[in-house]
Amino acid sequence: xxxxxxxxxxxxxxxxxxxxxxxxxxxxxxxxxxxxxxxxxxxxxxxxxxxxxxxxxxxxxxxxxxxxxxxxxxxxxxxxxxxxxxxxxxxxxxxxxxxxxxxxxxxxxxxxxxxxxxxxxxxxxxxxxxxxxxxxxxxxxxxxxxxxxxxxxxxxxxxxxxxxxxxxxxxxxxxxxxxxxxxxxxxxxxxxxxxxxxxxxxxxxxxxxxxxxxxxxxxxxxxxxxxxxxxxxxxxxxxxxxxxxxxxxxxxxxxxxxxxxxxxxxxxxxxxxxxxxxxxxxxxxxxxxxxxxxxxxxxxxxxxxxxxxxxxxxxxxxxxxxxxxxxxxxxxxxxxxxxxxxxxxxxxxxxxxxxxxxxxxxxxxxxxxxxxxxxxxxxxxxxx
Amino acid sequence: xxxxxxxxxxxxxxxxxxxxxxxxxxxxxxxxxxxxxxxxxxxxxxxxxxxxxxxxxxxxxxxxxxxxxxxxxxxxxxxxxxxxxxxxxxxxxxxxxxxxxxxxxxxxxxxxxxxxxxxxxxxxxxxxxxxxxxxxxxxxxxxxxxxxxxxxxxxxxxxxxxxxxxxxxxxxxxxxxxxxxxxxxxxxxxxxxxxxxxxxxxxxxxxxxxxxxxxxxxxxxxxxxxxxxxxxxxxxxxxxxxxxxxxxxxxxxxxxxxxxxxxxxxxxxxxxxxxxxxxxxxxxxxxxxxxxxxxxxxxxxxxxxxxxxxxxxxxxxxxxxxxxxxxxxxxxxxxxxxxxxxxxxxxxxxxxxxxxxxxxxxxxxxxxxxxxxxxxxxxxxxxxxxxxxxxxxxxxxxxxxxxxxxxxxxxxxxxxxxxxxxxxxxxxxxxxxxxxxxxxxxxxxxxxxxxxxxxxxxxxxx
Numbered sequence: 001x002x003x004x005x006x007x008x009x010x011x012x013x014x015x016x017x018x019x020x021x022x023x024x025x026x027x028x029x030x031x032x033x034x035x036x037x038x039x040x041x042x043x044x045x046x047x048x049x050x051x052x053x054x055x056x057x058x059x060x061x062x063x064x065x066x067x068x069x070x071x072x073x074x075x076x077x078x079x080x081x082x083x084x085x086x087x088x089x090x091x092x093x094x095x096x097x098x099x100x101x102x103x104x105x106x107x108x109x110x111x112x113x114x115x116x117x118x119x120x121x122x123x124x125x126x127x128x129x130x131x132x133x134x135x136x137x138x139x140x141x142x143x144x145x146x147x148x149x150x151x152x153x154x155x156x157x158x159x160x161x162x163x164x165x166x167x168x169x170x171x172x173x174x175x176x177x178x179x180x181x182x183x184x185x186x187x188x189x190x191x192x193x194x195x196x197x198x199x200x201x202x203x204x205x206x207x208x209x210x211x212x213x214x215x216x217x218x219x220x221x222x223x224x225x226x227x228x229x230x231x232x233x234x235x236x237x238x239x240x241x242x243x244x245x246x247x248x249x250x251x252x253x254x255x256x257x258x259x260x261x262x263x264x265x266x267x268x269x270x271x272x273x274x275x276x277x278x279x280x281x282x283x284x285x286x287x288x289x290x291x292x293x294x295x296x297x298x299x300x301x302x303x304x305x306x307x308x309x310x311x312x313x314x315x316x317x318x319x320x321x322x323x324x325x326x327x328x329x330x331x332x333x334x335x336x337x338x339x340x341x342x343x344x345x346x347x348x349x350x351x352x353x354x355x356x357x358x359x360x361x362x363x364x365x366x367x368x369x370x371x372x373x374x375x376x377x378x379x380x381x382x383x384x
Numbered sequence: 385x386x387x388x389x390x391x392x393x394x395x396x397x398x399x400x401x402x403x404x405x406x407x408x409x410x411x412x413x414x415x416x417x418x419x420x421x422x423x424x425x426x427x428x429x430x431x432x433x434x435x436x437x438x439x440x441x442x443x444x445x446x447x448x449x450x451x452x453x454x455x456x457x458x459x460x461x462x463x464x465x466x467x468x469x470x471x472x473x474x475x476x477x478x479x480x481x482x483x484x485x486x487x488x489x490x491x492x493x494x495x496x497x498x499x500x501x502x503x504x505x506x507x508x509x510x511x512x513x514x515x516x517x518x519x520x521x522x523x524x525x526x527x528x529x530x531x532x533x534x535x536x537x538x539x540x541x542x543x544x545x546x547x548x549x550x551x552x553x554x555x556x557x558x559x560x561x562x563x564x565x566x567x568x569x570x571x572x573x574x575x576x577x578x579x580x581x582x583x584x585x586x587x588x589x590x591x592x593x594x595x596x597x598x599x600x601x602x603x604x605x606x607x608x609x610x611x612x613x614x615x616x617x618x619x620x621x622x623x624x625x626x627x628x629x630x631x632x633x634x635x636x637x638x639x640x641x642x643x644x645x646x647x648x649x650x651x652x653x654x655x656x657x658x659x660x661x662x663x664x665x666x667x668x669x670x671x672x673x674x675x676x677x678x679x680x681x682x683x684x685x686x687x688x689x690x691x692x693x694x695x696x697x698x699x700x701x702x703x704x705x706x707x708x709x710x711x712x713x714x715x716x717x718x719x720x721x722x723x724x725x726x727x728x729x730x731x732x733x734x735x736x737x738x739x740x741x742x743x744x745x746x747x748x749x750x751x752x753x754x755x756x757x758x759x760x761x762x763x764x765x766x767x768x769x770x771x772x773x774x775x776x777x778x779x780x781x782x783x784x785x786x787x788x789x790x791x792x793x794x795x796x797x798x799x800x801x802x803x804x805x806x807x808x809x810x811x812x813x814x815x816x817x818x819x820x821x822x823x824x825x826x827x828x829x830x831x832x833x834x835x836x837x838x839x840x841x842x843x844x845x846x
Contacts, residue, residue: 008773009718012415013709014454014521021505022498022520034428034475035402036455037410049409060404079706080713326399 002092006082007048012041016074016086019307026303027074028310028330029067029323037064040074040086047093057102065093066104067322069330070193070315071274076306094195103195106320111196114203118185119151120319129181131160137167140178145249146216147177148230151186152318152351153222158358159351166222166246166376172383173253177220183210187226189275192233194316201237204229208239218242220249224276224350225314231280245276247285247349247375254292254379263295264382269343270298270375271334271357272308273350286349286375293382299341301334309334311360313352324356331360339370346372388445392427392469395437400428400475411452411462411470415712416721417771417783418460418804423450423470430475432551432559432596439594440557442469442835450837451594453494453526456518458721459804461530461589465839471594473523479503480597483570487511487602488548490571493525493595497704500524500600512536512605514543517705525595530802531587533764535637535658535703536603538630538756544586547574548599552585555593555831563599571599584826589802590837592830606660608667609636611700614655614678616687619736622653623729623760625687628677629657630759634670636660638756642736644749645714653736654690656700715749717772721782722753723789723807724766727798729756735765738792743769746781764801808841 017027017039025031030039037046046064049055074086097103098111113120119128129139131154140146147170153163170177188203211219219241221227230243253259268290276282283305290298303309312330317323323330335357338346346361348354351374358372373381392401402408403425412420424447429435442449448468455462464470473494481490482504491500497513498520504511514534516527527534532543540546549563549571560566562581563574574582585593616622622640629635637658644650657674661667681687692700699707712720727735736752743750749770754763767789771782790807793800794814800807812820827841834842 009713009716011709011712011718011720013456013519013712015519015706015709018498018520019502021502022496023502023506024499034400034472035407035410035426036472037406042410045410045413046406055405055409058405060406064406079709082713 001051001096003085003089004051006085006089007044007051009080009082010041010044011080012045013079014039014041016040016078018077019303020077021307024303024309026077026307026309028069028071028312031333032312032323032326032328032330033067038067040078043068043090043093047089057097057100059104062097062102062104063322065090065097066107066194066320067317068315069274069310069312069317069323071310072278073310076278091193091195095197098195104320104322106322107194107316110316110319111191111194111199114186114191115199119155121151121155123155125182128154128184129179131163132167132179132181135164135168136171138178139181140214140216142215143178144176144218145178146211146214146219147179148187148219148221148226149179149184150221150223150226150351152355154184156351156355158355162351162354162374162377163222165374165380169250169259169376169380170220170246173250173258175249175253180210185210187229189225189229190316190319192229193314204234204237204239208234208237211239211241216241218244220244220246222246222351224273224280225352228275228279245282245285245349247276247289248282250376250379251285251288254289259379260384261293261379261382262384264293265295266293266345266378267297267299267343268345268347268378269301269338269341270304270347271301271311271338271353272304273348273353274308274310274314276349277308278306286347289375289379290347293378296378299343301337301341303337309337311353311356313356318352318356329360331356332364335360335364335366335370339366344369344371345378346370347375347378348372349375388441388447389425391441392425392438395441396427396429396434400430402426411464411472414455414458414460414463415719416458416460417779417786418463421463421465422467423464424467425469426472427469428472428475432553435471435553435594435596436557436559438469438471439553439555443555443557443833446833446835448838449594449835451590453523454496454519454521456522457526457530457802459802461802461840465805468835473525476596482508482511482602484508484511486570486572488571489513489600489602490549491524491598491600493523493597495524496521497524497527501703504602504605508602510605511602513600513602514540514546515703516543517708519709520704524600525598528598529586529589529595533755533757538635538638538758540603541758544582546601547582548572548601549574550582550585550595550599551597552593553596555833555836559596560593565599574599584830589840591827591841592836606662606666608662608664609658609660609701610667610671611692611697612657612659612671612674613690613692614657614687615652615690616655616681617652618686619653619733621681621686622655622732625655625678625681626729626756627760629655629674630756632673632677633759634659634673640732640754641751642739643751711751711768711770715770715772717770717775717778719773719779720768720770721786722766722768723786723793724764724801725789725793725798726757726762726764726801727793727796729760729763731796731798732763732765734796735767738789739767742767742785742788746785748782748785805839
């Protein structure tokens, strides 16, 4: 296994589980399950036991490994020099399980659907661009930017609304963008996180070839997960293009006054998506957009920025739901934390977070008190 | 699920009971060098009532019960030596009350040091507790149970001296308040003026009861905190230096470290002095008092204050000091263990010699760290050795070195801190028979079925 020479170096001191001020446990899997085995240190020790032949690959072992949301809180707070590799180590262990073919059924189904259909929804590729139907967003020809929407933004009923809001907003702001529609393929971020590195490389190669053939130089992603894959993983596979999350291009346009806004009296709290925040260090762009709206009061949650608590959807859990369910699920805990701020709206900048938190709001029966809206949806509602 | 597992699930809920090999593997071990022994069950309760039910079940079925905080003692104290049920306490981590005027907090038995620190910083910025340098996830109750030390130990003694009451679940499942809280709703004293019953639990490693609530004394938190380091190569003079420093009553905490790396540290003893103040004037006054306390050693050229580089200050002022955990991986091996006998300060030179001797003999990386307890009343001298977890031969060498430390400490008049099972046996062998008899009587009375963390303090077997 990759990183096998590192796993014995975990002291299991537990800093990885916390926020930087120790005010709460911040590992979503540990926070839900509460056994040490579900913490990053626990995983390290179990992986070592498994590599040494002291433990077998069991349903429990799989649950422990695949419940990691790859949120990188452990990377942020581990005190050791190998901290950067923690999530990679868990992914490497998943790769071994995938290679053995002994993985949780929802993981197997997800990977199979991507392999067969190019998306996890078993929906035809021809339907990929349907979301853009009555928007000003056009197919990609030679526009300045490729607007990459991804599987969730193309097919999920809730996410499609966000795709439309973002696409429309970017066009209205005067940006030259185009989409691939049915030619778009899964970015593979979750495929990689779930340990199917071969399939990931295949998807990446397909996207890179497609972008190259079309002469794409700059990409705007709707989703932080795709942003992460394009920015951090594709270059190593030959994918050289400029990549932006949509908030990173929208923020300067708003600052420049290209998106005229009216006053909106809103109390909002912003939930940092792990793949935009901790994985890629972007905390300011979404906040600067919200702060540009006159009348919007931005209320921070107890855990924010590099200490933000994951919604529990990362690392493929959005699709596999290993980490979901129950009142201690990360998304429900996060919603309760948002409620404590006094905000009316949880602002998000990730499709998976949007869906996870919206479901949690319903489970908490807080629909009349809290609304989940993408940053772009808030801006759209505040357009002059 | 077995019948016992089902009964446990009926108490804490199925999600919080495990008899899976994965939990058995993990909870069989701590980060130190003790051999593993697997529990039969691991449970994560949420309430005192659940713990009562678990203990009643265990007592009825004569199953061992081992309460566990973060499991960071390193000496195997929460390894279930005879199997049974490990109770992971960390789900019970609520801060129940902070009495600002009375300077104490009441917290649940699984509350971490880090959580209380964060809570106080946010809600009671003028209060603090004696935080140890164990990782932030270490629990307050477990630290007190092992007579841990912390940042205020030089001023107020062991952390177990800084408590204001306990709530304990006995081996029979009864809940027993200890201290003023046994009579009053206020948790201001752990004993006095009543008979102090905390001694029936503290230092017993869970062998007499499970702490479910704890009153923690809080102390003034000054706005500023700084650190100075006095360096000397005369370990024989360290006790005198400490005596002078404690005489000032100006120092918050005194740690002395000696380690071979980085190279500039080698062969020197670094008396690290933390002090606090609400104003610049107060801080500078204390700094001057501390400086002047050591004038004669500077004049005799036996030492001097080093300028603490700005880059080093955050590491030293960090609470808890994360750098302590980093020591485990200095050799890229992920392991360290230390024996930390409580011993008189005048034994510092002997301890400093011994750690060098053992490091050389067993070819180990080391760090010697002493923390002064009270006004020079005693010290904890940590003989810490780092090892590579993937190198069994090195681990064995480390075990042997630590065994020699145990022999040395006992011979030098020290008392083992958080003693391993082997050290407990050594201590019991040397103990006055009347004391031993009393311990035996207490244990038998309090845990007639021998279910509470068995294997620890089993004086009857000696």
